[in-house]
Amino acid sequence: MGSISLNGINKSFGSTEVLKNINLDIKDGEFLILIGPSGCGKSTLMNLIAGLEELNAGEIVIDGKDVSEESPKDRDIAMVFQSYALYPTMNVARNICFGLEMNKVPKSEQESILKRVSELLQIDHLLDRKPGQLSGGQRQRVAMGRALARSPKVFLFDEPLSNLDAKLRVEMRTEIKKLHKRIGTTMVYVTHDQIEAMTLADRIAVLRDGELQQIGTPYEIYNDPISHFVADFMGSPGMNFIECIVKDENLIIESGGKKYELLIPCTDALNNSNLDVVLLGIRPEMLTEVQPLAVNNKFIQKVKFDVEVIEPMGADTVAIGQWNDSEVMVRLSPESGNSAGNGFDLQVDTSKAILFDPSSGLRIR
Amino acid sequence: MTSFKFTKYNIGRAFIYLILLFFAFIYLAPLYVMFTTSLKDIEEIRSGNLMALPIDPTFYAWKKAWSSACTGSDCNGLAPYFWNSVRIVFPAVIISTIVGAFNGYVLAKWKFKGSEFLFGALLFGCFIPFQVILLPMAKLLGMLGLANTVTGLVLVHVIYGVAFTTLFFRNYYVGIPTELVRAAKLDGAGFFAIFRHIFIPLSAPIFVVTIIWQFTQIWNDFLFGVVYSGSGTQPITVALNNLVNTSVGGKEYNVDMAAAIIAALPTLAVYVIAGKYFVRGLTAGAVKG
Numbered sequence: 001m002g003s004i005s006l007n008g009i010n011k012s013f014g015s016t017e018v019l020k021n022i023n024l025d026i027k028d029g030e031f032l033i034l035i036g037p038s039g040c041g042k043s044t045l046m047n048l049i050a051g052l053e054e055l056n057a058g059e060i061v062i063d064g065k066d067v068s069e070e071s072p073k074d075r076d077i078a079m080v081f082q083s084y085a086l087y088p089t090m091n092v093a094r095n096i097c098f099g100l101e102m103n104k105v106p107k108s109e110q111e112s113i114l115k116r117v118s119e120l121l122q123i124d125h126l127l128d129r130k131p132g133q134l135s136g137g138q139r140q141r142v143a144m145g146r147a148l149a150r151s152p153k154v155f156l157f158d159e160p161l162s163n164l165d166a167k168l169r170v171e172m173r174t175e176i177k178k179l180h181k182r183i184g185t186t187m188v189y190v191t192h193d194q195i196e197a198m199t200l201a202d203r204i205a206v207l208r209d210g211e212l213q214q215i216g217t218p219y220e221i222y223n224d225p226i227s228h229f230v231a232d233f234m235g236s237p238g239m240n241f242i243e244c245i246v247k248d249e250n251l252i253i254e255s256g257g258k259k260y261e262l263l264i265p266c267t268d269a270l271n272n273s274n275l276d277v278v279l280l281g282i283r284p285e286m287l288t289e290v291q292p293l294a295v296n297n298k299f300i301q302k303v304k305f306d307v308e309v310i311e312p313m314g315a316d317t318v319a320i321g322q323w324n325d326s327e328v329m330v331r332l333s334p335e336s337g338n339s340a341g342n343g344f345d346l347q348v349d350t351s352k353a354i355l356f357d358p359s360s361g362l363r364i365r
Numbered sequence: 366m367t368s369f370k371f372t373k374y375n376i377g378r379a380f381i382y383l384i385l386l387f388f389a390f391i392y393l394a395p396l397y398v399m400f401t402t403s404l405k406d407i408e409e410i411r412s413g414n415l416m417a418l419p420i421d422p423t424f425y426a427w428k429k430a431w432s433s434a435c436t437g438s439d440c441n442g443l444a445p446y447f448w449n450s451v452r453i454v455f456p457a458v459i460i461s462t463i464v465g466a467f468n469g470y471v472l473a474k475w476k477f478k479g480s481e482f483l484f485g486a487l488l489f490g491c492f493i494p495f496q497v498i499l500l501p502m503a504k505l506l507g508m509l510g511l512a513n514t515v516t517g518l519v520l521v522h523v524i525y526g527v528a529f530t531t532l533f534f535r536n537y538y539v540g541i542p543t544e545l546v547r548a549a550k551l552d553g554a555g556f557f558a559i560f561r562h563i564f565i566p567l568s569a570p571i572f573v574v575t576i577i578w579q580f581t582q583i584w585n586d587f588l589f590g591v592v593y594s595g596s597g598t599q600p601i602t603v604a605l606n607n608l609v610n611t612s613v614g615g616k617e618y619n620v621d622m623a624a625a626i627i628a629a630l631p632t633l634a635v636y637v638i639a640g641k642y643f644v645r646g647l648t649a650g651a652v653k654g
Binding site for chain 1: 542544545547548549550551552553554555558562563566567
């Protein structure tokens with residue numbers, strides 16, 4: 001079916017290198033997310049897989065066959081574009097069948113495919129409409145229908161949800177995930193939205209400045225990031241980063257006007273690094289109000305915390321304060337009743353804390 | 366009008382309308398004079414007022430202008446030349462529009478090394494004055510054996526028009542999202558299929574603009590017509606000139622006026638029929654998918 005191997009991909013536009021030596025194996029049936037900030041080359045990589053751009057070096061193998069030199073139509077790939085790119089003069093039915101028509105699929109077969117696809121996506125009542133008469137969500141479905149009709153080996157999605165409003169985006173996200181479950185075709189999906197990445201992916205590939213930073217499951221990317229960049233990119237509210245002085249395998253932090261020595265895991269690595277100052281990375285959900293029934297764990301510690309700003313988000317409340325002159329976000333339950341300007345006892349769980357080299361941004365481990 | 370007040374706004378409006386009416390009058394006055402004069406007989410023109418309505422309207426001048434007025438030594442009216450113009454204009458407009466559409470498609474969506482330069486060079490063609498190419502073109506037509514023929518004139522107009530039609534189509538097609546081309550490529554459509562199934566159906570407004578433009582240009586052309594035509598292949602503009610300059614006895618102003626209106630009628634008709642698309646086409650922006 002649709003496995004993809006990218007081997008040593010290089011791509012430049014003029015003198016700017018957009019992609020540098022990308023190596024990536026995508027398994028058959030996998031849902032792979034390409035994520036990164038804008039300008040990191042993720043869309044270019046997708047266009048290369050589709051054959052819409054030409055490689056400067058490397059090879060693309062789909063289903064065991066080198067397709068680097070083949071034209072897009074011979075790669076058996078379907079793509080959903082950010083702007084949907086529906087053909088404006090054709091009605092929905094013809095939009096969906098255009099690929100079949102071009103590939104000379106018999107009319108009767110086209111009809112049955114159209115019926116199947118439009119029922120699957122619940123757009124069978126829209127078949128006579130033109131794209132201009134559809135809402136954003138409906139266009140999105142038609143664009144997916146067009147991709148589905150040809151039953152390709154691989155689906156490519158280029159930020160397909162970024163033109164939708166927030167509520168519809170969440171709905172369509174779930175639908176794409178369901179769709180993947182049902183048809184089991186390999187999907188490569190470009191986004192800059194880390195929540196989309198976390199929720200949809202089997203594996204996430206994080207790109208930065210044309211280089212592959214890390215590839216792994218959402219759990220690995222979230223909990224075991226390879227660098228400051230990856231850690232910072234994933235999660236909302238984002239991970240806290242605090243520069244700390246190292247003292248006897250502990251980190252010194254100043255919080256609520258007092259100094260604390262914070263016990264942390266991975267002390268061996270810290271010793272080996274010989275650094276005097278490290279960057280502590282700790283997720284906001286590891287900083288909470290004191291839990292009465294907390295398990296006994298030496299990494300759970302208490303510090304005083306002064307709240308500067310409170311941001312209620314419904315399910316939980318984010319409180320912002322200072323540690324060592326860096327902003328720190330903590331995640332409280334909405335019932336905790338803390339308010340800005342107050343201090344309280346903060347429970348810090350450092351068991352999942354990670355350390356970075358402040359100069360290189362790489363993990364210390 | 367009961368609630369009309371002399372507010373600042375209303376006075377301003379009135380002033381604007383007055384100016385517009387004044388200019389409309391200035392622009393339409395010649396047409397009025399031409400039309401009324403063409404319906405008068407020659408006695409009335411000599412004795413009467415230029416602006417007066419005809420006392421006894423007659424289509425004599427129109428008949429004569431169409432079928433029996435003298436254009437040089439022939440006295441068959443404008444009719445044969447009218448059909449010459451038709452035989453020149455239709456193929457020239459159709460060919461130059463199709464070539465322009467195709468050029469525009471390539472220059473907008475299938476860029477290649479040097480395509481921008483090529484487009485610039487083509488644009489340059491829009492600025493070359495007619496007079497400059499008269500002699501070389503005459504030489505070329507002679508070499509091709511097309512001198513003094515309708516085909517030759519068609520060729521000249523196509524070559525001269527392609528610069529404009531390419532510019533129109535290229536600028537229109539640049540506004541069509543490239544993602545449509547990419548989507549169609551992935552759907553398995555090739556160069557021609559994309560043009561036929563996606564671009565042509567989107568092109569109605571720009572086709573109208575180009576056809577009006579080319580039709581007007583070629584129908585109204587005098588210089589190429591007078592230089593490259595033979596005695597039997599002259600377009601109507603040249604014949605009109607000959608008609609007006611041929612005087613047997615006194616000047617027949619009514620015939621001249623009728624002939625001028627006949628010569629201008631087709632372009633007028635094109636504007637009336639397709640004019641609203643003209644404005645729409647010129648201002649048409651990107652196509653939202």
